[in-house]
Structures are given as C-alpha cells and as structure tokens.
Amino acid sequence: MRLSQYFLPTLKETPSEARIVSHRYMLRAGMIRQASAGIYSWLPLGLRVLKKIEQIVREEQNASGAQEILMPTIQAADLWRQSGRYEDYGKEMLRITDRHGRDMLYGPTNEEQVTEIVAAHIKSFRQLPKSLYHIQWKFRDEVRPRFGVMRGREFLMKDAYSFDIDADAGRAAYNKMFVSYLRTFARLGLQAIPMQADTGPIGGDMSHEFIIVADTGESEVFCHADYLDRDVLARSVDYDGDLQPLVDEWTALYAATDEMHDPARFERAVPADRRITARGIEVGHVFFFGDKYSKPLGATVSTPGGGETAVHMGSYGIGVSRLVGAIIEACHDDKGIVWPPAVAPFKVGLINLRSGDAACDAACNDYYAKLNQAGIEVLLDDREERAGTKFADMDLIGLPWQLIVGPRGLKGGDVELKNRGTGETEELPVDAVLTRLAG
RNA sequence: CGGGGUGUAGCUCAGUCUGGUAGAGUGCCUGCUUUGGGAGCAGGAAGCCGCAGGUUCGAAUCCUGCCUCCCCGACCA
Numbered sequence: 326m327r328l329s330q331y332f333l334p335t336l337k338e339t340p341s342e343a344r345i346v347s348h349r350y351m352l353r354a355g356m357i358r359q360a361s362a363g364i365y366s367w368l369p370l371g372l373r374v375l376k377k378i379e380q381i382v383r384e385e386q387n388a389s390g391a392q393e394i395l396m397p398t399i400q401a402a403d404l405w406r407q408s409g410r411y412e413d414y415g416k417e418m419l420r421i422t423d424r425h426g427r428d429m430l431y432g433p434t435n436e437e438q439v440t441e442i443v444a445a446h447i448k449s450f451r452q453l454p455k456s457l458y459h460i461q462w463k464f465r466d467e468v469r470p471r472f473g474v475m476r477g478r479e480f481l482m483k484d485a486y487s488f489d490i491d492a493d494a495g496r497a498a499y500n501k502m503f504v505s506y507l508r509t510f511a512r513l514g515l516q517a518i519p520m521q522a523d524t525g526p527i528g529g530d531m532s533h534e535f536i537i538v539a540d541t542g543e544s545e546v547f548c549h550a551d552y553l554d555r556d557v558l559a560r561s562v563d564y565d566g567d568l569q570p571l572v573d574e575w576t577a578l579y580a581a582t583d584e585m586h587d588p589a590r591f592e593r594a595v596p597a598d599r600r601i602t603a604r605g606i607e608v609g610h611v612f613f614f615g616d617k618y619s620k621p622l623g624a625t626v627s628t629p630g631g632g633e634t635a636v637h638m639g640s641y642g643i644g645v646s647r648l649v650g651a652i653i654e655a656c657h658d659d660k661g662i663v664w665p666p667a668v669a670p671f672k673v674g675l676i677n678l679r680s681g682d683a684a685c686d687a688a689c690n691d692y693y694a695k696l697n698q699a700g701i702e703v704l705l706d707d708r709e710e711r712a713g714t715k716f717a718d719m720d721l722i723g724l725p726w727q728l729i730v731g732p733r734g735l736k737g738g739d740v741e742l743k744n745r746g747t748g749e750t751e752e753l754p755v756d757a758v759l760t761r762l763a764g
Numbered sequence: 765c766g767g768g769g770u771g772u773a774g775c776u777c778a779g780u781c782u783g784g785u786a787g788a789g790u791g792c793c794u795g796c797u798u799u800g801g802g803a804g805c806a807g808g809a810a811g812c813c814g815c816a817g818g819u820u821c822g823a824a825u826c827c828u829g830c831c832u833c834c835c836c837g838a839c840c841a
Contacts, residue, residue: 334774336774336775336791337775337776337790337791337802338775338776338790338791339775339776340775340776341770341775341776341777341834342833342834344834344835359833361832361833362832362833362834416765417839417840434841463841465840465841467839467840468765468838468839468840469765469835469837469838469839471834471835475841476840476841480841482841484841534841543840607840607841608841609841610841642841643841644841645841646841647841676800678799678800679799679800682799710802711798711799711800711801711802711803712799712800712801712802713799713800713801713802713803714801714802714803715800715801715802716800716801716802717801717802718802720801729800731799731800732799732800733800734800741800
C-alpha cells in the first residue's frame with residue numbers, strides 16, 4: 326500500500342476525550358473514529374488489526390474442533406422471556422420495537438439464540454458433543470462507556486458454546502476451549518494468565534478469566550511470577566487426547582483477580598520473591614453452566630438408556646475488539662504503538678526520506694515491488710513530507726520493521742532496517758532484508 | 765444511576781465574568797527556500813460559537829429548557 330493513497334488520518338495532537346494510552350494511540354494513528362459514546366467506526370488501519378486478531382481467534386477455534394456459525398445481532402424478545410433473562414438483564418440490554426410492535430433486542434450475548442438452534446436440531450446423545458462459535462458484534466448499553474474500544478457499548482466478540490451429554494463430557498469441552506485460549510493469546514503476542522473466576526450459583530471450578538498484565542489495567546490481579554515466562558506454543562496439542570494434565574499445569578499456581586484474591590493463601594502458596602501484584606485486563610472468559618439455558622429452552626437429547634436429559638453447556642468469550650486496545654496497552658512506548666508481528670497491520674514500513682528524488686523513488690519502487698512479490702505486507706511512505714514527519718508517523722503506527730531509504734544511505738548500496746521494538750538498526754543488502762523479513 | 769465538568773475551524777484551546785464586526789497554534793491549500801527525527805518565510809481557504817426558545821437596538825457572551833461528550837463513583841467482555 327502506498328501511503329500517498331491510503332486513508333490514514335494521523336493526528337499530531339491528542340484528542341482531549343482520550344485518557345488512556347491505547348485510546349489515544351488508536352485515535353492518533355487513525356485507526357478508529359468515535360461515532361458516539363462507546364461506538365466506533367473502524368478505519369483502514371484499525372480494521373486490518375481487528376481482522377488479523379479475528380482470524381487468529383478463528384484458526385484456533387477451528388483447531389480445537391469448534392465450528393463457526395453466524396447468528397444475528399437482532400434477536401426476538403420472546404426467546405429471552407423463555408430463559409427469564411428479558412426481565413433480569415436490565416437497562417444494559419438495548420430494547421427495540423419493530424414496525425409491527427414486536428419486542429426485539431440488540432443481542433448482548435447469544436446463549437438463548439444458540440440453544441434454540443441446538444434444541445431444534447440435536448435430538449440424540451449420538452449427535453454430541455458439539456461446540457459452535459461465532460464472531461459477531463454485540464451491544465451492551467453500558468452506563469458509562471470508557472477507555473475507547475476497551476469498554477465500548479458496541480463490541481466485536483467471539484463467543485463459543487459447548488453442548489454435551491453430561492458434566493464429565495462438558496469438562497472435556499471446557500478443557501479444549503481453555504487450551505485453545507492459551508494458544509490464541511500466545512499467538513497474538515500476549516502472555517495471558519488464566520485466573521479462577523466466580524462461578525456464582527453454579528459452583529465448581531469451571532470458570533476462568535484470561536487476564537493480560539498491563540500498567541493501565543482496570544483491576545488489580547495477583548499471581549505467581551512463573552506464569553509470565555511460559556511458552557504454550559512450544560508444544561503441539563492433541564485436542565483428541567486428554568487435556569486435563571495441561572489444564573492442571575496452568576491452574577496449579579496461584580492467580581486471582583481482586584474479587585477472588587485471598588491474601589493469606591497467596592502468601593502461603595507463592596514465595597515472596599515470586600509474588601506479582603499488577604494491573605490486569607480481562608480478554609477472555611470460559612464458563613461452564615450446565616443446564617441453565619437448555620432446560621428452559623427445551624434443549625434435551627435422548628440418552629443411551631432411552632431417557633431424556635437436558636444438554637450441559639458452557640460458554641466461552643473472547644473480546645476481539647477489546648483486544649485491539651488491550652494489545653496496545655501491553656505493547657507501546659512513548660512514541661506510539663509497537664505491534665506484535667502477528668497482528669501488525671503491515672509487516673514493514675518502507676520510508677522514502679526524499680520523495681521526488683529520482684534515486685530514492687527508484688529504489689523505493691524496486692523494494693516495494695520485491696516485498697509485495699515476496700508476500701510481505703508493506704506500507705510505502707511516498708508522501709512529500711519531511712523526514713521527521715515520516716519517522717514520527719511510522720513510529721506512531723508501530724509497524725514491526727522500518728526500511729529506511731534516503732540519499733545518504735543509498736550510496737553504499739545497502740538499506741537500513743530498523744526494528745521498531747528494540748530500536749536497533751542495521752545496514753543490509755536488499756536481498757538480505759527480504760530474507761530477513763520473509764522469516 | 766448519583767456527583768462534577770464540557771461543547772467556538774479537522775485537532776489543541778483562548779474569548780463568556782463585564783453583550784458591540786469570530787480568534788490563536790497546529791493541520792489543510794499555493795508559492796519560494798529547505799530536506800536523516802513533527803522546518804522557515806509569504807499568501808490563502810476554513811466556523812448556524814451543541815440545539816431551541818427568551819431578554820436586548822444588538823447575544824459565542826445574560827436567562828430558561830433540551831441534547832452531546834468527558835471525568836469520579838457504583839456496574840461490566
């Protein structure tokens with residue numbers, strides 16, 4: 326993409342409404358435009374990141390055996406009356422009336438909708454287990470939206486639902502999701518820590534929040550330092566095998582949000598030099614809730630013995646749009662964003678320091694073509710701006726690599742490659758750069 | 765939902781107390797000079813001053829009502 330043609334409205338100054346770093350950088354980097362409180366339009370750069378996150382989430386969901394569907398944003402109120410949540414949900418649910426006077430709502434979640442689908446089509450234990458997910462926009466009419474896309478009213482969420490014959494089978498489904506979440510966040514470049522969450526009236530240990538540590542996190546979290554240097558991607562996972570040992574490994578050490586925190590137990594379980602107290606952002610939640618929705622909505626199956634039973638369900642969310650903000654919270658410096666390579670909108674920014682100079686233009690066009698040919702996503706800054714402006718914008722939008730071409734460096738035949746994260750630069754022949762970036 | 769603010773150019777903000785031709789910086793356009801970390805000079809375009817009503821010869825400014833957005837708290841992926 327050529328920046329001279331790209332729609333990238335960067336801002337030099339920080340819009341006054343943005344208080345936290347991810348919101349500021351998303352506005353300044355031209356990723357989003359606020360439409361109203363907690364509701365945003367996604368501009369090209371922001372959308373590229375959103376789509377990359379979405380795709381990684383999708384790949385890992387598929388790998389775990391879940392199947393993608395797509396349910397509507399607008400749902401019928403009757404469905405929610407059956408589960409009893411139409412009255413319970415309160416003002417956070419955006420209620421709409423259609424032209425016929427029917428009560429509708431903009432879905433804040435989809436348990437009812439998916440259970441209705443399963444109730445209609447799954448009749449026998451032989452058709453289980455099933456895990457279905459979708460990636461869809463949700464709306465929760467928060468009293469006070471804030472932190473940009475981290476707590477908007479409209480948000481993109483991956484929500485998955487598992488259906489099983491009994492609680493034991495349900496645990497297997499829960500474990501699959503648990504492991505796929507570990508892998509998903511690791512692939513996004515994040516170190517997410519599963520923390521025991523409140524299971525409410527259901528009880529049990531099958532509810533975890535996945536938290537990433539960032540200075541600007543919303544809540545205080547406590548955990549064992551060992552969680553911060555684990556590499557879940559080092560081992561391959563067999564989703565058909567027994568995942569319990571792996572889940573146990575990830576739940577053995579102490580990790581709790583402030584609401585579940587037990588200071589005495591924390592001090593007992595974790596050596597003083599390994600205790601971490603930090604701020605955390607919730608990016609995912611897995612929860613097993615049995616027959617809470619299947620019973621009222623009639624999602625029952627025939628059992629091997631000829632009887633009938635309500636299916637056991639779990640639901641599993643990942644805040645896709647929230648992750649864009651969360652990643653920035655975890656990955657930035659005072660100049661701008663530092664994207665983890667897997668979610669970066671482009672892999673490399675090719676900076677022409679002297680647009681209009683024949684040698685620079687020719688070299689940039691050559692590199693640009695070669696990078697594109699190699700399948701490396703490149704953003705070429707071919708604008709007629711000064712060097713300082715180009716450096717500042719490129720640092721702000723945080724592409725992992727900067728390939729810097731100017732009259733000074735061009736003489737030696739090498740080009741300058743700069744790592745956005747470390748700030749290290751090196752001079753390399755063009756072919757070596759291509760090899761480096763292709764890896 | 766309680767409390768506190770805010771609304772003037774794309775962005776950051778003066779001007780409002782004390783009514784009298786709509787301002788600055790930045791960004792944008794033009795030209796010249798510059799050119800490896802947000803340049804210099806000159807010229808230019810750009811605003812129903814949140815909306816509606818009222819007071820007044822005259823309202824960005826005073827009064828009334830409404831709306832918006834932000835912050836603190838309670839609440840949440």
